[in-house]
Amino acid sequence: MKLYDYPAGPNPRRVRIYLAEKGIDAPLVTVDLMKREQKAPEFLEKNPIGSIPVLELDDGTCISESVAICRYFEELHPEPPLFGRTPLERATIEMWLRRVELNFMMPVGMVWIHGHPLTARLVKQIPEAAEQNRKRVHLGYKLFDDQLATSEFVAGPDYTVVDAVLLASLDFANGLVGVPYDDGLTHLKRWHESVSSRPSAEA
Amino acid sequence: MKLYDYPAGPNPRRVRIYLAEKGIDAPLVTVDLMKREQKAPEFLEKNPIGSIPVLELDDGTCISESVAICRYFEELHPEPPLFGRTPLERATIEMWLRRVELNFMMPVGMVWIHGHPLTARLVKQIPEAAEQNRKRVHLGYKLFDDQLATSEFVAGPDYTVVDAVLLASLDFANGLVGVPYDDGLTHLKRWHESVSSRPSAEA
Numbered sequence: 073m074k075l076y077d078y079p080a081g082p083n084p085r086r087v088r089i090y091l092a093e094k095g096i097d098a099p100l101v102t103v104d105l106m107k108r109e110q111k112a113p114e115f116l117e118k119n120p121i122g123s124i125p126v127l128e129l130d131d132g133t134c135i136s137e138s139v140a141i142c143r144y145f146e147e148l149h150p151e152p153p154l155f156g157r158t159p160l161e162r163a164t165i166e167m168w169l170r171r172v173e174l175n176f177m178m179p180v181g182m183v184w185i186h187g188h189p190l191t192a193r194l195v196k197q198i199p200e201a202a203e204q205n206r207k208r209v210h211l212g213y214k215l216f217d218d219q220l221a222t223s224e225f226v227a228g229p230d231y232t233v234v235d236a237v238l239l240a241s242l243d244f245a246n247g248l249v250g251v252p253y254d255d256g257l258t259h260l261k262r263w264h265e266s267v268s269s270r271p272s273a274e275a
Numbered sequence: 276m277k278l279y280d281y282p283a284g285p286n287p288r289r290v291r292i293y294l295a296e297k298g299i300d301a302p303l304v305t306v307d308l309m310k311r312e313q314k315a316p317e318f319l320e321k322n323p324i325g326s327i328p329v330l331e332l333d334d335g336t337c338i339s340e341s342v343a344i345c346r347y348f349e350e351l352h353p354e355p356p357l358f359g360r361t362p363l364e365r366a367t368i369e370m371w372l373r374r375v376e377l378n379f380m381m382p383v384g385m386v387w388i389h390g391h392p393l394t395a396r397l398v399k400q401i402p403e404a405a406e407q408n409r410k411r412v413h414l415g416y417k418l419f420d421d422q423l424a425t426s427e428f429v430a431g432p433d434y435t436v437v438d439a440v441l442l443a444s445l446d447f448a449n450g451l452v453g454v455p456y457d458d459g460l461t462h463l464k465r466w467h468e469s470v471s472s473r474p475s476a477e478a
Contacts, residue, residue, distance in 0.1 A: 120418060121378060133363065140369035147362030159350030160336065166343035173373075175324060178381060201404045215323060 074101045075141070076118070076126040081105060082177075082244035084125040086138040088275035089236040093154060096145055098127070139169060142233050154233045161228065168219075168227045168234040172241060176212030179205035180245040188249065206251055213253040213260060220259035231267070239267050277304045278344070279321070279329040284308060285380075285447035287328040289341040291478035292439040296357060299348055301330070342372060345436050357436045364431065371422075371430045371437040375444060379415030382408035383448040391452065409454055416456040416463060423462035434470070442470050 077084040077100040091098055103109045103124050111122045119126045119136040127135045127144065135141050146155045156162035185191050187202025216238065219226060227234045242264065246252045253260055267273060280287040280303040294301055306312045306327050314325045322329045322339040330338045330347065338344055349358045359365035388394050390405030419441065422429060429437045445467065449455045456463055470476060 120421065121374065129363075135363075135366045135370055137370045137373040140366045140373060143369045144362055144366035147365055159347055160332075160338075162350055163338045163343045163347035166346045167338055167340045170340040170343060170376075171324065173377070174381075178377075196403075196407070198401060198403050198407070200401050204399070204401070218323065 073130055074099055074128045076101050076103045076115075076124045076128065078103055078105045078124055080248070081124060082240045083123070083138045085240040085243075085275065086237045087125050087127075087141050089240060089272045090142045090154065090233055091145065092272035092275040093231065093236060093270075094145060094149055094152070096149060098145075139173075139233070139237065142236075146233075154231070154236070156227075156232065165227045165232050165234055168232075169237060171212075171215065172226075172234060172238050175215060176209065176238070176245075177241045179208035179212065180241060180249055180251065183209060183245075183251055184249045190248075209245060209251045210254070213257055216263075217253075217257040217260040220263045225263070225267075231270075235263075235267050236272070239264075239273060276333055277302055277331045279304050279306045279318075279327045279331065281306055281308045281327055283451070284327060285443045286326070286341045288443040288446075288478065289440045290328050290330075290344050292443060292475045293345045293357065293436055294348065295475035295478040296434065296439060296473075297348060297352055297355070299352060301348075342376075342436070342440065345439075349436075357434070357439070359430075359435065368430045368435050368437055371435075372440060374415075374418065375429075375437060375441050378418060379412065379441070379448075380444045382411035382415065383444060383452055383454065386412060386448075386454055387452045393451075412448060412454045413457070416460055419466075420456075420460040420463040423466045428466070428470075434473075438466075438470050439475070442467075442476060 075087065075098040077088070079102070103115065109115060110124055116122055118128060118134040121136060123136065125136070125138055125141055127141045135144055143155065156165045182205035183202050185195055186197045186205070187199065191197070216226060223229070225231050225235050226238055255261070278290065278301040280291070282305070306318065308327070312318060313327055319325055321331060321337040324339060326339065328339070328341055328344055330344045338347055346358065359368045385408035386405050388398055389400045389408070390402065394400070419429060426432070428434050429441055445456070458464070
């Protein structure tokens with residue numbers, strides 16, 4: 073088994089945080105995104121999307137997409153449960169995973185692609201799209217802050233895969249992408265400090 | 276239990292197709308998107324994103340996001356399995372769900388929002404964003420066509436929730452959004468005809 077990884081990538085970090093919370097070791101293989109190794113023909117055979125993380129099993133089967141990889145490990149190692157126990161918990165976690173992805177990470181990615189100097193050589197940037205999506209990132213922060221006003225973790229009273237996914241996405245947005253959340257979002261800030269203080273955040 | 280629905284919406288249709296495949300009846304309540312009822316304060320209490328579908332349980336608990344609703348029903352009614360049986364099947368289905376969402380439905384939504392006359396009054400449209408995303412929609416079609424060259428259904432030999440989700444998304448893209456797939460994508464076409472001929476496609 074090999075986990076194709078890149079230290080600074082937000083999506084591989086989701087999996088590393090998740091694995092740290094589960095206490096699972098997986099051998100990492102670095103794919104150098106700066107050299108565009110994820111778009112090389114031999115890597116496209118592992119994942120036609122040309123993105124990481126990718127988990128390659130011993131028989132050569134490849135699973136891509138961060139949450140799919142986490143779910144694979146969850147099925148093999150159900151304890152501690154990070155995808156919920158009951159039908160309602162499992163659905164609630166799925167709901168929040170999708171909100172993080174579609175209402176937050178997607179606009180973060182658009183700001184990154186259309187507004188950051190590092191990506192300018194890769195795409196024809198549309199500054200107005202970066203600006204619109206910057207506003208959507210802040211709507212995402214507000215959504216999480218509202219939820220965290222009455223919930224210890226994003227999907228309820230327990231730490232779940234949603235917290236791992238949001239932490240990696242939020243640190244990317246706050247850092248490299250340059251769209252930090254407002255200090256007034258005290259519930260989000262409380263959560264951010266709490267999950268950042270767990271050993272898994274080092275992953 | 277109530278399922279908040281809108282007949283012409285692609286995301287509620289995902290759930291209706293899924294439920295038809297499972298043989299589950301759920302009482303539908305129409306939310307009139309043309310009247311923006313999904314953004315009314317009382318509906319935002321059910322789903323702060325202001326979107327449908329939403330499943331409201333008898334105790335008032337609400338689950339939003341199409342795939343989260345399907346997963347809830349799957350947990351309660353595991354047969355026939357539409358989210359996979361083994362860890363690898365479950366991870367593969369998750370991978371394809373995310374590819375449909377992020378590499379296809381997301382750009383379809385961008386073409387819809389930035390390029391369609393019906394949405395022009397709702398957002399400041401960026402025609403260049405519509406154009407860029409139109410190309411990404413076609414890359415998505417190609418991804419599915421390549422997969423369907425060697426696979427009967429999108430995630431493998433059996434019909435799964437991925438097929439329900441892709442059918443609803445693809446019919447929306449081909450129809451209302453106006454980005455049909457090229458006739459040369461014969462594997463995608465074969466799949467599209469096959470899944471469209473199932474009774475669930477009427478949902």
